[in-house]
Amino acid sequence: MVAFYLILLGVYFHYSRSKYCPSYLIKIPVKSARIAGNVLLLAGTVRFVYHEEWASGLLLSLVACGLAMTLIPFTAVLGKRYFIILTVLVHILLVADIFTYAS
Secondary structure (H helix, E strand, C coil), X not given: CHHHHHHHHHHHHHHHCCCCCCCCCCCCCCCCHHHHHHHHHHHHHHHHHHHCCHHHHHHHHHHHHXXXXXXXXXXXXXXXXXXXXXXXXXXXXXXXHHHHHHC
């Protein structure tokens, strides 16, 4: 889940700098948001490859990138409420993953 979170955050960094990002979403003001997005995408991919083997990790990373690139614009266009619900759901799953990993 941490790797998917990193990929989702990287995709959001890219999407926030595009002209299709709605005005009600927080836009990353940094000029190097695309570089930060690429670093987060790479970190998520490396984490998938580290925990799975190289082939499975790359396939999972590809699927996670596709899912993130679908979820971010779809929920952003639906409205602010749906985007907030997606954000809360991802954070709840991330915290649950961290707690189950710790115990």
